[in-house]
Amino acid sequence: MRYLAPGDLQIGHNARKHVDTDAPQFRSLVASIIQHVALQAISAVEGADGVVLVRDGQHRTLASREAGLTTIPVLVRPETGDEKTAAIARITEQLSSNDHRIDITESDRASAITDMLDLGMSAAAITRELKYTKAYVETAARAVDRRPRSATSMTSL
Incomplete structure (x- = not known):
């Protein structure tokens, strides 16, 4: 390198x-x-x-x-x-x-956003860092079932 x-x-x-x-x-x-x-x-x-x-x-x-x-x-x-x-x-x-590139799935993206929120990052900070809309971050956070850490439908995004 x-x-x-x-x-x-x-x-x-x-x-x-x-x-x-x-x-x-x-x-x-x-x-x-x-x-x-x-x-x-x-x-x-x-x-x-x-x-x-x-x-x-x-x-x-x-x-x-x-x-x-x-x-x-x-x-x-x-x-x-x-x-x-x-x-x-x-x-x-x-x-x-x-x-042969595999894009990240919407459910994995939502789960990662939820992980960032769980680590204490605000929705506004995530919006700034990742250039997502605040509505997208909030919708992604709601779409993730936090109990088993599996993602639910992200079709509303």
């Missing part, structure tokens, strides 16, 4: 051809990085020429640049194989890492 300046990382060819930096999801990522810094390491390869090329984390790298971070965590591996083999590996990794 190395800590590198986001501006020093190269973003080369990517399976994702376009990044919409005006999209609400990207704007939310920038806000999260400003507030919490980079929580996940970028995955990159380093060529024989010393150039560090992003493999997984294009959005996080761009958002970190915009957020003004001076360094971010980067898991750097050496580039291996010829150009064609490296390109196939890059595409495989990018598709696999994007296709």
Whole structure:
């Protein structure tokens, strides 16, 4: 693991051809990085020429640049194989890492919000930290059955 300046990382060819930096999801990522810094390491390869090329984390790298971070965590591996083999590996990794992400469920999110409330965090603080609406936090808290710690329906969210 190395800590590198986001501006020093190269973003080369990517399976994702376009990044919409005006999209609400990207704007939310920038806000999260400003507030919490980079929580996940970028995955990159380093060529024989010393150039560090992003493999997984294009959005996080761009958002970190915009957020003004001076360094971010980067898991750097050496580039291996010829150009064609490296390109196939890059595409495989990018598709696999994007296709096989499992989003947190609404019931798990509600349970985590309830855990934060149980630890003494206010609904207003959770709203500030996570950028959820106060109504969402309150609804999530009501949706969790605290006895067995299992979540009930979150369909009203």
